[in-house]
Amino acid sequence: xxxxxxxxxxxxxxxxxxxxxxxxxxxxxxxxxxxxxxxxxxxxxxxxxxxxxxxxxxxxxxxxxxxxxxxxxxxxxxxxxxxxxxxxxxxxxxxxxxxxxxxxxxxxxxxxxxxxxxxxxxxxxxxxxxxxxxxxxxxxxxxxxxxxxxxxxxxxxxxxxxxxxxxxxxxxxxxxxxxxxxxxxxxxxxxxxxxxxxxxxxxxxxxxxxxxxxxxxxxxxxxxxxxxxxxxxxxxxxxxxxxxxxxxxxxxxxxxxxxxxxxxxxxxxxxxxxxxxxxxxxxxxxxxxxxxxxxxxxxxxxxxxxxxxxxxxxxxxxxxxxxxxxxxxxxxxxxxxxxxxxxxxxxxxxxxxxxxxxxxxxxxxxxxxxxxxxxxxxxxxxxxxxxxxxxxxxxxxxxxxxxxxxxxxxxxxxxxxxxxxxxxxxxxxxxxxxxxxxxxxxxxxxxxxxxxxxxxxxxxxxxxxxxxxxxxxxxxxxxxxxxxxxxxxxxxxxxxxxxxxxxxxxxxxxxxxxxxxxxxxxxxxxxxxxxxxxxxxxxxxxxxxxxxxxxxxxxxxxxxxxxxxxxxxxxxxxxxxxxxxxxxxxxxxxxxxxxxxxxxxxxxxxxxxxxxxxxxxxxxxxxxxxxxxxxxxxxxxxxxxxxxxxxxxxxxxxxxxxxxxxxxxxxxxxxxxxxxxxxxxxxxxxxxxxxxxxxxxxxxxxxxxxxxxxx
Amino acid sequence: xxxxxxxxxxxxxxxxxxxxxxxxxxxxxxxxxxxxxxxxxxxxxxxxxxxxxxxxxxxxxxxxxxxxxxxxxxxxxxxxxxxxxxxxxxxxxxxxxxxxxxxxxxxxxxxxxxxxxxxxxxxxxxxxxxxxxxxxxxxxxxxxxxxxxxxxxxxxxxxxxxxxxxxxxxxxxxxxxxxxxxxxxxxxxxxxxxxxxxxxxxxxxxxxxxxxxxxxxxxxx
Numbered sequence: 001x002x003x004x005x006x007x008x009x010x011x012x013x014x015x016x017x018x019x020x021x022x023x024x025x026x027x028x029x030x031x032x033x034x035x036x037x038x039x040x041x042x043x044x045x046x047x048x049x050x051x052x053x054x055x056x057x058x059x060x061x062x063x064x065x066x067x068x069x070x071x072x073x074x075x076x077x078x079x080x081x082x083x084x085x086x087x088x089x090x091x092x093x094x095x096x097x098x099x100x101x102x103x104x105x106x107x108x109x110x111x112x113x114x115x116x117x118x119x120x121x122x123x124x125x126x127x128x129x130x131x132x133x134x135x136x137x138x139x140x141x142x143x144x145x146x147x148x149x150x151x152x153x154x155x156x157x158x159x160x161x162x163x164x165x166x167x168x169x170x171x172x173x174x175x176x177x178x179x180x181x182x183x184x185x186x187x188x189x190x191x192x193x194x195x196x197x198x199x200x201x202x203x204x205x206x207x208x209x210x211x212x213x214x215x216x217x218x219x220x221x222x223x224x225x226x227x228x229x230x231x232x233x234x235x236x237x238x239x240x241x242x243x244x245x246x247x248x249x250x251x252x253x254x255x256x257x258x259x260x261x262x263x264x265x266x267x268x269x270x271x272x273x274x275x276x277x278x279x280x281x282x283x284x285x286x287x288x289x290x291x292x293x294x295x296x297x298x299x300x301x302x303x304x305x306x307x308x309x310x311x312x313x314x315x316x317x318x319x320x321x322x323x324x325x326x327x328x329x330x331x332x333x334x335x336x337x338x339x340x341x342x343x344x345x346x347x348x349x350x351x352x353x354x355x356x357x358x359x360x361x362x363x364x365x366x367x368x369x370x371x372x373x374x375x376x377x378x379x380x381x382x383x384x385x386x387x388x389x390x391x392x393x394x395x396x397x398x399x400x401x402x403x404x405x406x407x408x409x410x411x412x413x414x415x416x417x418x419x420x421x422x423x424x425x426x427x428x429x430x431x432x433x434x435x436x437x438x439x440x441x442x443x444x445x446x447x448x449x450x451x452x453x454x455x456x457x458x459x460x461x462x463x464x465x466x467x468x469x470x471x472x473x474x475x476x477x478x479x480x481x482x483x484x485x486x487x488x489x490x491x492x493x494x495x496x497x498x499x500x501x502x503x504x505x506x507x508x509x510x511x512x513x514x515x516x517x518x519x520x521x522x523x524x525x526x527x528x529x530x531x532x533x534x535x536x537x538x539x540x541x542x543x544x545x546x547x548x549x550x551x552x553x554x555x556x557x558x559x560x561x562x563x564x565x566x567x568x569x570x571x572x573x574x575x576x577x578x579x580x581x582x583x584x585x586x587x588x589x590x591x592x593x594x595x596x597x598x599x600x601x602x603x604x605x606x607x608x609x610x611x612x613x614x615x616x617x618x619x620x621x622x623x624x625x626x627x628x629x630x631x632x633x634x635x636x637x638x639x640x641x642x643x644x645x646x647x648x649x650x651x652x653x654x655x656x657x658x659x660x661x662x663x664x665x666x667x668x669x670x671x672x673x674x675x676x677x678x679x680x681x682x683x684x685x686x687x688x689x690x691x692x693x694x695x696x697x698x699x700x701x702x703x704x705x706x707x708x709x710x711x
Numbered sequence: 712x713x714x715x716x717x718x719x720x721x722x723x724x725x726x727x728x729x730x731x732x733x734x735x736x737x738x739x740x741x742x743x744x745x746x747x748x749x750x751x752x753x754x755x756x757x758x759x760x761x762x763x764x765x766x767x768x769x770x771x772x773x774x775x776x777x778x779x780x781x782x783x784x785x786x787x788x789x790x791x792x793x794x795x796x797x798x799x800x801x802x803x804x805x806x807x808x809x810x811x812x813x814x815x816x817x818x819x820x821x822x823x824x825x826x827x828x829x830x831x832x833x834x835x836x837x838x839x840x841x842x843x844x845x846x847x848x849x850x851x852x853x854x855x856x857x858x859x860x861x862x863x864x865x866x867x868x869x870x871x872x873x874x875x876x877x878x879x880x881x882x883x884x885x886x887x888x889x890x891x892x893x894x895x896x897x898x899x900x901x902x903x904x905x906x907x908x909x910x911x912x913x914x915x916x917x918x919x920x921x922x923x924x925x926x927x928x929x930x931x932x
Contacts (some may be wrong), residue, residue, distance in 0.1 A: 367739025
């Protein structure tokens with residue numbers, strides 16, 4: 001327990017006290033568990049467990065980087081000083097994946113061990129190539145301008161809205177703390193200290209003194225009224241030092257000034273200089289906090305805001321999941337086609353009151369932690385760390401599942417509670433023969449996410465750039481634009497792929513497939529950077545927004561009126577591919593480019609339905625036309641005759657014989673024997689031949705007997 | 712005069728096995744082609760029925776062995792030396808030629824020799840190879856989750872499933888031929904009657920009708 005002296009130094013006012021707070025925390029967890037186990041909540045489908053008694057964080061002083069009250073200094077809030085110091089271990093917390101995003105995993109041995117392609121500098125978002133923006137963080141120590149894509153400052157301006165500061169925006173790629181004497185560029189192309197000028201294509205120095213650094217943004221997750229949108233604006237503008245203040249802009253604590261700085265509203269503070277607890281309202285991350293970055297999440301929302309309002313819905317975009325306790329039938333907007341018959345929640349867990357951290361918990365949270373200790377046969381150890389240790393050093397490598405081929409946070413895959421850590425599946429599936437076989441071969445999601453009722457990414461085509469200088473994106477499950485609240489959302493049916501479970505066994509699981517077309521540089525063994533593709537497609541640009549196709553492109557692709565729109569932007573002949581390949585060599589400086597198709601599966605774990613809507617009909621899978629082999633359309637403009645990569649491996653999983661190029665998973669599921677569907681052609685042919693032969697011989701013999709007038 | 716050809720035990724065993732085999736073929740089709748042959752409702756139900764009837768057939772097969780051994784009826788199934796040579800040739804000749812010419816059945820009846828050579832070969836394969844194979848693969852498929860290690864060692868579903876299916880096809884082919892040959896008695900229904908009530912047609916009427924009319928035991932049923 002913390003001493004009074006400790007509290008004074010840390011800036012926490014006694015209030016309920018840490019010791020008392022810890023007790024309350026445990027008490028609330030126990031009460032929460034007890035409430036969750038009442039017969040009412042177990043037996044009533046619509047029952048939502050009432051929230052546990054609210055534990056209020058002590059009032060705090062917002063401090064600047066010098067440790068002074070910002071109310072007096074007017075400087076940006078420093079979470080290192082405010083939350084860190086003697087209360088929480090800031091360095092320990094920000095050394096976790098949520099803050100590092102892979103920066104702490106820039107280890108060649110680790111990458112090799114997990115078969116991460118060598119062109120990635122880390123397995124996380126900060127370092128790996130990602131097809132959706134077709135961008136990659138430039139490797140440290142780069143010597144050649146042609147090897148530079150996205151520098152650390154540019155990454156922060158693009159991605160720092162969500163990725164919460166700390167390690168990635170406080171330290172350079174060599175581990176030196178920025179804005180300290182030791183932090184210096186190691187060369188003119190050092191990606192921690194430069195940024196590529198999109199206009200000139202030249203690499204220029206980044207002024208860290210002007211931008212400041214962004215410390216870990218604790219408020220983004222622990223303040224219910226956090227504003228990611230405001231934070232994003234500051235990050236995008238390179239105003240890193242004020243980004244954490246921007247997050248508080250909707251709480252009434254700060255207001256932005258014209259010069260980009262923020263002023264503090266005294267009415268939000270107590271007389272002793274602490275922020276009013278009910279205004280800051282520090283708490284465990286709510287559904288809404290997680291939703292800001294991870295996807296649409298709400299306890300009971302009848303309006304699912306289109307992307308232009310929600311700003312970003314990454315998880316939802318990738319597979320269409322909606323974690324929402326409201327019934328689909330009650331959805332007001334957008335227009336869900338067929339919702340009248342969907343009198344059940346978007347997600348059964350959300351309807352039951354589960355929040356994100358119930359499953360994606362801090363691994364050393366005494367109330368939630370799990371112990372996978374095979375030697376001691378322990379899955380849960382009730383006597384664990386003192387809660388004060390947890391409060392001091394809460395592990396922010398949150399428990400997570402495994403969404404292959406996603407590599408982010410790969411050393412922490414399968415650390416969360418799985419379905420069967422809560423549900424006793426054997427008792428709930430009396431109707432199911434071969435239970436163990438089904439449970440081993442299928443994920444729970446396979447039957448419990450039978451359909452997706454929202455839209456999701458379908459394709460992102462960087463092989464041919466549109467006249468906006470960027471890719472062509474298409475979505476599935478929607479008629480109309482994703483930014484139109486009145487668009488008809490038809491949803492889609494998932495594709496099924498095998499993925500490895502905790503024990504390494506293959507399981508069939510539902511996924512969305514995002515198909516990308518991109519150029520790969522054989523010489524450098526990495527994807528071709530977007531700026532190189534732009535150089536191949538477009539002439540020199542007089543301004544940022546001016547994209548003019550090269551004459552060669554227009555001649556080969558444009559219609560009679562000289563327009564290249566979606567129907568024309570297609571590689572329908574090998575000659576067109578060869579033309580762009582040549583332009584990449586000529587203008588992009590790419591020695592040996594190759595057009596590739598990449599199909600990335602995005603596993604589904606939310607939008608789960610209960611037993612009433614789950615797949616129970618045997619013939620859904622055990623039939624010639626099994627849903628497990630259902631084709632999923634990929635991308636109407638998919639080029640033929642180019643290498644196809646699925647989940648990073650070269651596998652031919654595209655069927656071009658259907659009206660739309662579609663996913664063909666037969667080669668992936670060939671190891672699964674599915675009764676009623678799997679056939680051995682030799683057995684089938686020989687078997688029916690034997691039966692037919694017996695019948696024909698009998699008929700022939702009988703006919704001859706009749707003709708002979710004999711018996 | 713009526714000759715008692717099949718005892719009650721033989722007839723009961725035969726029809727029980729016939730019903731079991733027929734039901735196993737139907738339920739097997741419902742499992743193998745669930746979307747096109749859903750006569751038993753759901754596939755799960757077909758699987759349940761298939762399992763129960765499969766066990767009944769296995770037990771009945773065991774009781775059949777017990778009966779044939781203790782009642783010394785197994786001699787009917789044992790081929791004699793000439794069954795591999797002259798008798799077999801004569802039987803084949805009869806089926807491909809003599810039967811159309813109204814010739815007499817090549818083999819005389821003998822209480823200790825109810826089956827013709829071709830029947831003996833067929834039943835030897837059927838009862839000693841195909842039926843045990845189906846029972847063993849069926850039990851293994853049933854026990855996939857009870858003895859997963861053994862099941863996996865034997866090739867799992869991908870090996871045992873197709874073998875069991877192939878056996879089922881052979882049973883179906885046998886059934887087709889069996890049903891046809893059952894019509895080759897004195898009248899198309901005579902042999903069916905014999906295996907139902909146990910007695911064969913009267914010797915006098917056979918002789919009066921046709922000298923070539925075989926007894927049920929001589930026909931290739």
